Amino acid sequence: MIFADEPAPGDPLPILPGHSSPGRFERVLRAGAFAVTAELSPPDSADPEDVYTRARVFDGRVDAINATDGSGANCHMSSVAVCALLTRVGYSPILQISCRDRNRIAIQGDILGAAAMGVANLLCLTGDGVQAGDHPQAKPVFDLDCMSLTEIARRLRDEGRFESGRALTTRPKVFLGAVENPFTPPYDWRPLRLAKKIAAGAQFIQTQYCFDVPLLRQFMARLDDLGLLDQVFILVGVGPLPSARTAQWLRHHVAGVHIPDAVVERLAGAARPKAEGRTICIELIQEIREIKGVSGVHVMAYRQEEAVAEVIDASGVLNGRIPWYPERHKNLLQEKVAP
Amino acid sequence: MYQVRLWSTRRARGLETLYQAFERALVTLDPLWRRIGYERLERPVAAVERAIKGVLFDCQMCGQCALSDTGMSCSMNCPKSMRNGPCGGVRADGRCEVTPSMRCVWVEAWEGSQRMRRGRDSIHVVRPAVDRRLSGTSSWLRIAREKAAHPS
Numbered sequence: 001m002i003f004a005d006e007p008a009p010g011d012p013l014p015i016l017p018g019h020s021s022p023g024r025f026e027r028v029l030r031a032g033a034f035a036v037t038a039e040l041s042p043p044d045s046a047d048p049e050d051v052y053t054r055a056r057v058f059d060g061r062v063d064a065i066n067a068t069d070g071s072g073a074n075c076h077m078s079s080v081a082v083c084a085l086l087t088r089v090g091y092s093p094i095l096q097i098s099c100r101d102r103n104r105i106a107i108q109g110d111i112l113g114a115a116a117m118g119v120a121n122l123l124c125l126t127g128d129g130v131q132a133g134d135h136p137q138a139k140p141v142f143d144l145d146c147m148s149l150t151e152i153a154r155r156l157r158d159e160g161r162f163e164s165g166r167a168l169t170t171r172p173k174v175f176l177g178a179v180e181n182p183f184t185p186p187y188d189w190r191p192l193r194l195a196k197k198i199a200a201g202a203q204f205i206q207t208q209y210c211f212d213v214p215l216l217r218q219f220m221a222r223l224d225d226l227g228l229l230d231q232v233f234i235l236v237g238v239g240p241l242p243s244a245r246t247a248q249w250l251r252h253h254v255a256g257v258h259i260p261d262a263v264v265e266r267l268a269g270a271a272r273p274k275a276e277g278r279t280i281c282i283e284l285i286q287e288i289r290e291i292k293g294v295s296g297v298h299v300m301a302y303r304q305e306e307a308v309a310e311v312i313d314a315s316g317v318l319n320g321r322i323p324w325y326p327e328r329h330k331n332l333l334q335e336k337v338a339p
Numbered sequence: 340m341y342q343v344r345l346w347s348t349r350r351a352r353g354l355e356t357l358y359q360a361f362e363r364a365l366v367t368l369d370p371l372w373r374r375i376g377y378e379r380l381e382r383p384v385a386a387v388e389r390a391i392k393g394v395l396f397d398c399q400m401c402g403q404c405a406l407s408d409t410g411m412s413c414s415m416n417c418p419k420s421m422r423n424g425p426c427g428g429v430r431a432d433g434r435c436e437v438t439p440s441m442r443c444v445w446v447e448a449w450e451g452s453q454r455m456r457r458g459r460d461s462i463h464v465v466r467p468a469v470d471r472r473l474s475g476t477s478s479w480l481r482i483a484r485e486k487a488a489h490p491s
Contacts, residue, residue, distance in 0.1 A: 099419070100419075104468060126419055126421060126426045126427075127419075128428065128436075129418055129419060129428070129436060129437035131437055132436075140418070140419070142419045142420045142421075143420075143468070143469075143471075144468050145419065145420065145421045145422050145423055145468075146421075146423070146426075147422070147423035147424070147465055147466070148422065148423070148465075148466070148467055148468035151465060151467070152468065163468065179427060180427070181427030181428075184425075184427060184428070184429045184430075184431065185425075185429050185430075185431065185433045185443070185446055186425065186429075186433075186445070186446050186449045186450075189424065189425075189449045192463060193423075193424045193425075195463070196423060196424065196463055196464075196465055199465055200423075200465045208427050255427070255428030255429075255430070255436035256426075256427040256428045256429065256436070258431065
């Protein structure tokens with residue numbers, strides 16, 4: 001997918017009227033396409049090539065790549081750095097910002113810095129507690145929460161001011177996202193809490209893993225009743241489970257992941273659980289895309305990132321559309337030059 | 340005082356009524372507070388506030404009390420200091436991700452708010468980031484001073 005006003009890779013796209021960012025991701029969503037995003041797990045390394053290798057496995061299947069910020073409270077390359085590397089070659093990253101590790105001074109500085117390096121999308125989240133990760137001895141910061149972080153980011157962009165009120169000279173033109181978990185209590189508050197996030201400035205939402213479609217349907221129907229579906233783009237989190245054992249582990253060790261028994265039993269009974277996990281994921285995507293108000297899926301395929309291409313291709317959600325990626329861009333330019 | 344804290348959210352409506360009357364009295368007495376001097380009152384009042392709210396809510400004295408908007412459940416007891424609702428890590432049985440021995444402060448807050456009159460709606464208003472300078476100071480005196488100066 002190449003836009004008519006396509007810049008050189010790494011340069012920002014012109015910001016269209018009514019758009020907030022110079023990014024591809026917002027363009028795809030506002031054009032009404034079913035969007036696909038995927039989570040890149042940042043390397044435990046200082047080698048930029050490790051980032052590019054991990055991004056390339058998604059080539060041609062995703063509209064944006066989420067760079068996680070110390071996900072699960074584990075230490076990895078910083079999300080700002082991963083994003084800066086990705087924008088250099090033209091990828092469209094979503095910068096995840098968690099409130100766990102930095103206070104408002106550091107976070108606002110990161111937002112400006114990231115925008116200066118071409119990052120067009122932010123995802124504001126609270127973050128897992130430090131007890132979940134490899135540094136449980138660390139100090140949890142949590143100076144902001146996901147809601148005040150979203151509001152502060154919106155103020156940086158729309159009012160051109162820091163939280164302190166001090167003015168910026170150039171505003172960060174970012175498309176603002178937040179997360180929601182419809183699959184955890186208090187269930188009846190979750191839709192209203194999403195309304196609060198929209199009020200704080202969220203323009204798109206990425207959800208926690210969905211393995212329970214009826215629960216998602218209920219959540220989406222409630223958003224529809226509240227008149228929220230026109231105000232926000234919702235991308236539902238999905239992912240292939242490699243085995244029943246992993247499913248059990250996720251259930252018990254990763255906060256907020258809800259996997260119904262039926263899914264675990266299906267994996268346990270399968271001759272080839274890994275393939276079965278991918279089939280389940282494909283079926284989930286196909287069911288989810290039919291739900292009113294769903295604008296896309298967010299694939300989190302931890303330690304089996306190579307499955308993303310397979311799952312997306314088999315689900316048919318891209319409808320023949322090929323999302324932008326650096327190599328394809330080069331090829332298309334060569335075709336244009338060739339007589 | 341975990342059990343008392345849970346009791347308080349169950350009695351959120353009664354506590355709301357009680358507090359509203361108390362707040363009116365606080366604001367009405369502003370001339371008296373000014374005569375004595377808010378600065379002189381700060382330490383003794385903060386000590387009383389800490390003692391009472393400590394027992395009832397496990398109050399952490401953030402100095403910008405939001406109990407009326409959080410179903411009478413003190414959100415500063417959340418290990419992530421969430422001021423706007425629960426994180427995505429709440430366990431299926433409503434317990435906290437970080438401290439499984441307690442129920443999620445925000446699950447409590449939601450139930451409390453649904454018993455309240457004004458607090459039923461005010462839980463949906465976005466709360467700004469915490470001003471850490473106010474930590475340890477009296478919310479009561481701050482509210483008396485502010486509401487007396489800007490009656491709304």
